[in-house]
Every structure is written in structure tokens, then in C-alpha cells.
Amino acid sequence: MSGEIILQAVVSGLLMGLIYALVAVGLSLIFGLMEIVNFAHGEFLMLAMFASFWLWALGGLDPLMSLPLVAAMLAGAGLLVHWGIIRHVLDAPMLAQVCATFGLAVALRAGAQFLWTPDFRVVADPLVAGRVQLGPIFIGQPQLVAGFVCLAAFVALWLFVTRTETGLALQATSQDRQAAAVMGIPTDRMSALGWAIGLGCVAVAGSMLSTFFYIFPDVGTNFALLAFVAVALGGFGSILGSLVAGVLIGLIESLGGLLISPSYKTLIVFALYLAVVLVRPKGLFGRF
């Protein structure tokens, strides 16, 4: 096998991994803040992709252009979910919390099938299309743009959380909710903000994904599963961990697919997940 092919797999894996990472970081942020697993995370990715699709199909807006709008819509959905569902189950038994977000996932997926049918859709004439040649390898331009946008979103999130006052309060709430409340930090509002940011991140990933991936009601399932692996691998609540783990999963998937067999690529990722859970349950950068 030639070096070019391996390099090609590395680059594609890296770009896909950045998308996985951005999906995962939202999940991780929400879990870190209130120890609730958002089982509807993949469905919100699906909603973001459909939002991008319809804005393109009906409004003529390319997903790259509608990105801020879709991000705002999903952030709003995050606030709504927190206000309408999550805050009512915060002190409930874990099973109730699981059922709340899992039920939301089923409702959203079934709702999407009902409204938009299970058909596969594509954004047929994306603004950025085609491939670029970089030395011996070819990179899809939509993937390249998606990777950069996701990386930029990640950097923005990192700066917000570590450099701003509100970001510090978000971290404080995540590390010790009661101590934060005693300081005067409105922890409920921090949770709501966490949902808004978490789903905002998913929106950026979904919006970018919609430029080169099929859009259908079940599309989120696989991404959400990979995001769970990334969060477990990177460590619950760790932002940097999500980035490293997401990229790692992208690389493992593409290199495993190349070196072993494409049909086993997901198997390898989940085998890795099992290994991490058994050997280092708190993940690479975990705090729990």
C-alpha cells in the first residue's frame, strides 16, 4: 500500500473527526453541567441538517450562508428543551432523565419521518463543491470547508469557556454546582446556556455535514453513537478531550477502513470504546 493512500485516509479521517468532535463536545458540555445524557443529540443533528436543507430548498440559501441562522435556531431549541423538559427532571431518578431525552429522540425522529418522509435528500448545488489536489492527495472541498468551520467553532468555544467571565461561571457550575450557586452564580441559567451552546455546536456540525452528506430522519443515530464513544474516550465534561477523541475516532475509522476492511470500520471504533470503558473508564482527559 502506498504512502499516498495512507496520507489520503489520514486527511479524510482528520476532517471527519473534526465534525465528530463538535457533535461530541455539545454532549460532553451538557453532561458536565447537569449529569444528564442527551440521548436526543443525534436527532438535533438531524434537525440542523434538515433546517439547512429546507433553507436551501425553499429559501435558496446555501448551508454555508444559513449557518448562523441554523445555529441560532438550534440554540433556541436548546433553551426550549431545558425550559420545557430538562429542568423538570433535574432532581428526578436517572431512569426518568433517560426516558425524557430518549423519548424526545424518538418523538423527533418519528416527527421528521412523518413530516418529511424517510427519503434521502441532498443539497444538490452546494456553493463549495468539487475537489482540490494537494500534492498526491485529493480533498473534497466541502469536507475541507466543514473541517475548518468545525475547528473554528471549537476554538471559539474554547476561548469562550476559558477566557470569559460567563465561561468561567459555566466551568464552575460544571465542577461544583452548589458551590457555584453559593457564590451567586445562577446555576439554572448556566444549564440553559449549556444546552444552547451544546445544540449550537451540533447545529454547526449538521449544517456543514449537509453540504456533502445525505439528509434523512435517521442520519443522527450513527453520529450520536460515535459522539458517545468520543465523550467516553475523551472523558466526560472535558472539552479538549472531545476534540482529541473526535479526531482520533475519525482517524481510526478511515485508517481501519483502509487497512482492514471498510465494512469493519465502525466495529473497530466500538471495540475501542469497549476497551476504554474496561481499562480507563474516566477517559483520556476525564475528571470523573
Added chain:
Amino acid sequence: MLLEVRGLDVAYGDFQVVWDVSIAVAAGEAVALLGPNGSGKSTVVNTISGLVPVQAGEIRFDDQNLTERPTHHRAGLGLAHVLERRRVFPHLTVRQNLMLGAWHPAAKAARARSLERMFALFPRLAERQGQVARTLSGGEQQMLALGRGLMGLPRLLMVDEPFLGLAPQVIGQMRAVFEAIRREGIAILFIEQNVRLALSIASRGYILESGRMAIAGPAKDLIDSPVTRRIFLGG
């Protein structure tokens, strides 16, 4: 009275742990809340902070009714609470922990000055300001927790077991800090299990036994009381 708690009942679910407890703290006064393990001391201060809901009774601070108000409303009124086992933000630096202590607008405005004051009061924290809080020793974490509480410019500082697990010489330092805090006119309500130590710092004390107020009064009366002896020595 700065803080007035009247007829407090607290329950975790169906399990009542505090019965009819009343406590008052005047401005600038140091008061100890004593009692053996499991007597409900932490529950009482956690309820005053709104971390545990009130079953019955009333909590007033500076003539405002706090009974039903959420926890985060208290800091701005001048009520600070250093929780049991320090509870510093483990992955944030010493400096970030202190900054977060000054969250409400008035405290935020005075932040730079307060920070200097904390570093003067706890020189150790100045040396370690860039260090992540979980890497500090127990005594340093206690100083950080106290400093973080003081950053909110409280008029009453509630401290849950400030001396627990500290080396004797650190206990000495802590006493000096308590003195300094009180000289600034900040009232202190602190929880302690060591009666002698507590009553040498506080001017008054309350002793809880199994969730009920057993005895309350000036420090010197409590030390000599047979009730105190019975509760702590089982005699």
C-alpha cells in the same frame, strides 16, 4: 439581628432531620454552631443557604425573607457560605476561584481591591495563584475557600467545619484569620465539633443534638454546662 432563623424544620424526603431550630446572629458577632456528628449542623447552614428546602419555619437575613428564595440570590445580600470540605473548583486556578467568589455586581466592582486584600490575608494564595486548586494542600484549600467566600464582600460568613483535618499550626493561622475577619466587622457563623476550640473563638454558641437545639448561650456558660458535658462526653 442580621440573621434570624425561626422554628426551622428540615426533611430529606420523608425523613425529618431538623426540628424547630432557631438561631440568630447579630452584625459583627462570631457564633459557633456545635453538635456531634449527624446532629444536623450542616443541614441547618445548607438550609439557610437555600441548598436544602425549608419544611417549616422562616429564614430572615437583613430583614428580608429568604425562606423561599433560590440559593444564588443570597450572595448579593451579603451572605457567604464556605461549604463543608472546602469545595473549591478543583480544575480552576486559585486566582480564578477567587475571581468567581466576587460574582454579584457590588463584589465585582471591588474585585481588584478584594483580590489584593485576600493575598495580604493569605500570602500562600498569592504564591499559588496560577496553580490549579485541586493540587493545593488541605490547609491551602481551606484558605482558598475562605478567601473565595470573602471575595463576595459578605456581612455574614457561614463556614462549615473550617478546622477539620488541619495541622495544629494551620489551625493557629486560621484563628488569626477569623480574628482579622471579625475586626473588619464581618459576622461569622461556623460549625465545629471541638467545643473548646469553637468557644474560644466564638462569643456565643448553639449546640444541636439529633436535630434539636439542646442548649444555647454565651461561650463561657456553654463550656461549664452539664448539658454540653453530657452531649460531648456522654457522661
